[in-house]
Amino acid sequence: MGRAPCCDKANVKRGPWSPEEDAILKGYIDTHGTGGNWISLPQKAGLRRCGKSCRLRWLNYLRPDIKLGGFTEEEDSIICSLYFSIGSRWSVIASNLPGRTDNDVKNYWNTRLKKKLVAGGRIPATGTTTTAYINPNPNPNPTPDPDLSTASTWTHLPHQSFSEPNFLGPGSSLPSLIEVSDSSSSAAGVNTELSWWTTEESYSGLSIDDLLDLDFRIMYEILSNRSFSFDQVISSSI
DNA sequence: AAGCGAGACAACCGCAACAGA
DNA sequence: ATCTGTTGCGGTTGTCTCGCT
Incomplete structure (x- = not known):
């Protein structure tokens, strides 16, 4: 028998968040905070979402200090430096980039920056x-x-x-x-x-x-x- | 205009770590 | 010391958009 799931998958909504769901989550957290318990938060807020999904949505998209938009050359440099030093510890790397999340940095590295470095010959493509x-x-x-x-x-x-x-x-x-x-x-x-x-x-x-x-x-x-x-x-x- | 593929981003999954009972 | 519930993390997958044919 495996580990119990964190939520009832049959009764939670999955996939992309709607603007209405975003508004509910943001409104609830603005008023009540997270309460230190993400698992119970969706029920309290009236959302049919898994607590982990709420947490991720808040951290990666809704929280007020999120920095949107493209990465700067300086940020590129920081990501490269840290990646070469400590590897794929995205949360540590993101903590050095105010407003950026680990998911942001990870996606940016995997989809763009790595290719950029490969193209520039700084990282061999295969081997x-x-x-x-x-x-x-x-x-x-x-x-x-x-x-x-x-x-x-x-x-x-x-x-x-x-x-x-x-x-x-x-x-x-x-x-x-x-x-x-x-x-x-x-x-x-x-x-x-x-x-x-x-x-x-x-x-x-x-x-x-x-x-x-x-x-x-x-x-x-x-x-x-x-x-x-x-x-x-x-x-x-x- | 429709179909397809690639790229970018969002979201999910499973595991490990941690805290409290 | 052990168990259980929760959080945090990194890898992976899903979905959407856009450009090309």
């Missing part, structure tokens, strides 16, 4: 999947960690599709990368496939915006040496 991590305890003299058993404490960078030969082959003017095959952590159930260390810190002074102007593969290299960039993201979202 094998690789995983990278940010070391939370950056070593001033980075060397390959022969034992990746500590990988579970690392910060997981987003899964991306790379064309392996390109990704692993830095340009001649760039710091060399060291590839470390990981067997220990996978045995421990940690989803680590490969990790990289850079032997130089040539890019430590660059801003996130600067990073976006660099080749995507190099970004991983830089972030590996700059765990503070991830810390900045987290602290600003709390």
Whole structure:
């Protein structure tokens, strides 16, 4: 027996919201607030909708501080920076964009921004999947960690599709990368496939915006040496 | 004008996390 | 410590619109 549904699906309306439903929901919340209980709200408000549906409608469309309209270049930049740093954590990314919702950001990324970056060559369109991590305890003299058993404490960078030969082959003017095959952590159930260390810190002074102007593969290299960039993201979202 | 496909956006689903009993 | 109800999240699907043929 599975989990009980959050509402009686046979007696709730589904699909797009009508202007009348929007008005009822907005009017109720303006007057009474959410009451801290979305499940009971539709019944109190007189709506034949699931509580989760009401919550989503309010958060993504009806609440007063919602920002409508297209994304700006600055917002594009922020989304890219955060996505490359923390992956598809849309709620965290959206929290850095006032008035934008996680659904907005997710849709924008999936339908437009990703294509834009692929077209610009910043993200390979296809290839094998690789995983990278940010070391939370950056070593001033980075060397390959022969034992990746500590990988579970690392910060997981987003899964991306790379064309392996390109990704692993830095340009001649760039710091060399060291590839470390990981067997220990996978045995421990940690989803680590490969990790990289850079032997130089040539890019430590660059801003996130600067990073976006660099080749995507190099970004991983830089972030590996700059765990503070991830810390900045987290602290600003709390 | 009708049909079709692609793109954009809205909404749903299932799961995990959390809080309170 | 466990159970139950609720919330929040990310992935996925559905629906609508618009442009092209």
